[in-house]
Amino acid sequence: MNLFKSHICGIVSDLVGFPASDIAGTLEIPPDENMGDYGWPCFQLAKTMKKAPPLIASELAEKISSDKYIKSVSAKGPYLNIMLDKQAVIEYVCRQVFSKGKNYGKSDIGNGKIAIIEYSSPNIAKPMNIGHLRSTVIGAALKRIYEYLGYKVVSINHIGDWGAQFGKLALAYRKWADTKKMEEDPINELYRIYVKIHKEADADKSLEDGARDLFRKLEDGDPEITDLWRKFVDLSWQDFKRVYDMLGIEFDSVAGESFYQKMIPDVLKLLEEKKLSRKSQGALIVPLDDYNIEPMLLRKKDGSTLYGTRDLAAAIYRHNTYNFEKLLYVVGVAQGLHFKQFFKVLELAGFDWVSKCEHVDFGWVTLGGEMMSTRKGNVVFLEDVLNHARAKALTIIEQNSPDLENKEKVAQQVGIGAVVFTELSVKRHTDVSFDWDRMLDFQGYSGPYLQYGHARICSVMRKHGKELDVEADYGLLRLPEEYKLAKMLLEFPDRLINASEQNEPYVLTSYMFDLVSLFSTYFQKHKSPTDKILSDDPPLRKAKVNLSYSVKTVLESGLNILGLEAPERM
Numbered sequence: 001m002n003l004f005k006s007h008i009c010g011i012v013s014d015l016v017g018f019p020a021s022d023i024a025g026t027l028e029i030p031p032d033e034n035m036g037d038y039g040w041p042c043f044q045l046a047k048t049m050k051k052a053p054p055l056i057a058s059e060l061a062e063k064i065s066s067d068k069y070i071k072s073v074s075a076k077g078p079y080l081n082i083m084l085d086k087q088a089v090i091e092y093v094c095r096q097v098f099s100k101g102k103n104y105g106k107s108d109i110g111n112g113k114i115a116i117i118e119y120s121s122p123n124i125a126k127p128m129n130i131g132h133l134r135s136t137v138i139g140a141a142l143k144r145i146y147e148y149l150g151y152k153v154v155s156i157n158h159i160g161d162w163g164a165q166f167g168k169l170a171l172a173y174r175k176w177a178d179t180k181k182m183e184e185d186p187i188n189e190l191y192r193i194y195v196k197i198h199k200e201a202d203a204d205k206s207l208e209d210g211a212r213d214l215f216r217k218l219e220d221g222d223p224e225i226t227d228l229w230r231k232f233v234d235l236s237w238q239d240f241k242r243v244y245d246m247l248g249i250e251f252d253s254v255a256g257e258s259f260y261q262k263m264i265p266d267v268l269k270l271l272e273e274k275k276l277s278r279k280s281q282g283a284l285i286v287p288l289d290d291y292n293i294e295p296m297l298l299r300k301k302d303g304s305t306l307y308g309t310r311d312l313a314a315a316i317y318r319h320n321t322y323n324f325e326k327l328l329y330v331v332g333v334a335q336g337l338h339f340k341q342f343f344k345v346l347e348l349a350g351f352d353w354v355s356k357c358e359h360v361d362f363g364w365v366t367l368g369g370e371m372m373s374t375r376k377g378n379v380v381f382l383e384d385v386l387n388h389a390r391a392k393a394l395t396i397i398e399q400n401s402p403d404l405e406n407k408e409k410v411a412q413q414v415g416i417g418a419v420v421f422t423e424l425s426v427k428r429h430t431d432v433s434f435d436w437d438r439m440l441d442f443q444g445y446s447g448p449y450l451q452y453g454h455a456r457i458c459s460v461m462r463k464h465g466k467e468l469d470v471e472a473d474y475g476l477l478r479l480p481e482e483y484k485l486a487k488m489l490l491e492f493p494d495r496l497i498n499a500s501e502q503n504e505p506y507v508l509t510s511y512m513f514d515l516v517s518l519f520s521t522y523f524q525k526h527k528s529p530t531d532k533i534l535s536d537d538p539p540l541r542k543a544k545v546n547l548s549y550s551v552k553t554v555l556e557s558g559l560n561i562l563g564l565e566a567p568e569r570m
Helices: 003-016 020-026 043-049 053-063 086-103 130-148 164-176 179-184 186-203 206-219 223-247 257-273 307-322 333-348 352-356 382-400 407-424 447-464 480-502 506-525 538-562
Strands: 038-041 070-076 079-084 114-118 152-157 278-280 283-286 296-299 326-330 357-360 365-367 432-434
Touching: 003 020, 003 038, 003 053, 003 079, 003 086, 020 038, 043 053, 053 070, 053 079, 079 086, 086 480, 086 538, 114 130, 114 307, 130 152, 130 223, 130 326, 130 357, 130 365, 130 382, 130 407, 130 480, 130 538, 164 186, 164 206, 164 223, 179 186, 186 206, 186 223, 206 223, 223 382, 223 407, 257 296, 257 307, 283 333, 296 307, 296 333, 307 326, 307 333, 333 352, 333 357, 352 357, 382 407, 407 447, 407 506, 407 538, 447 506, 447 538, 480 506, 480 538, 506 538
Parallel strands: 114 152, 114 326, 326 357, 365 432
Antiparallel strands: 038 079, 070 079, 278 283, 283 296
């Protein structure tokens, strides 16, 4: 809560007897800025005071005097409206940004707490496709948001390196792998044979039996199959790492499903002791009919385990290892049933910390309106998208800024930024259909638009050419856009908290777009010798430059949190 909100909530709290935190939760921004900067609804007082809300608002307004933060107080219907002192707001936010720099917006609400975020989690032996992008960039953005709020964040990439699909891959490798292609381009060759065996298995059911046999050997520790599995895992991680490097993403822990395999016997024993598991048609399940949930399958009738069983082991291990405050699973909405089963089984097993676990789901990712499937081969590879975006950015830069230094570097920043922002520019529950034009759109509501806004302010700073000093006469800033910019900067810390409360990076992307759009209007609209940022009037110029620098600082921080770089020249 910023200084001004805190001040208002304290005053109202003293008058009505409600906790300041409760007042903060119901404080609103009026629909018309002429009404005030904040409004508080008085409906909740009607019953205890036995008066109409409009009358209560009027009486409260008369009891609150203006001070160094509050310019005026009025009542509008049932709302108590407060107008802040504009100069106080502008000066306060500039001083805050100047003193804290890139730490502006940071909080200590997470100090001493651990948040675990599992995201990305591709399966081995397949190139990462565009369907992996949402989990990857949403998870990475949430990691940075939580770090900004003081949490110790452990980012986990739960690689899909175990399961029956490996048996199919091993069988396909023995039957169809091209030795030369395995040397030249191993992941694409593994993907080719993976698609092939799924097609062949539709016609030849014996392939399914052979695949199950090989996976059973892996679970039994067969040396030859284990070595082959390790080879596939190592080759896959090298391929994944290249893409993660392009995105600027690192993980604190890369622990595939196989890591938890040795813990499964203990999990199954625990569920048996709790009388939660039972046999059903040869398989081992946890029945959940009493909760209107389909049963959770723990072990198939052939004895092989499933990813759900490994998820149970992983959650228990993570709690024992980290004693987390939050455990977030950034996984698509398609896995909704799995997480209902998974969390319910943990709850029934007596793990009360399951209340700290959350499925941070996101909408479907389709290709031309159709579901993507690696088994069918209808996917768009993520690395191809990133390379196309970088190439397009370079073409645009060479056309518009041929003399720009480090064109290749800037093209990388802008191209990758376009791809990342596209995924974060909609609420995570929104379904997304992949479209090349949309993904590579550098105009309007896009990452490059935000990056250009930052570069534009950097250009202003270079033209100003003087060392910045926070001391300025902020009372000279009287343009409406100047006060609006200051109020937006004031809201930045709260927006980060809101984003964490909703586990929704879109809260930040929409804020960033509004901030850049407002600054662009300010920059374009006011170009007279006195109104322009680099005004001919030195004291006014100093105040304008300070406000612009504050915008630049918050913009750079926001871009970095989202996973975009902030070029100084474009």
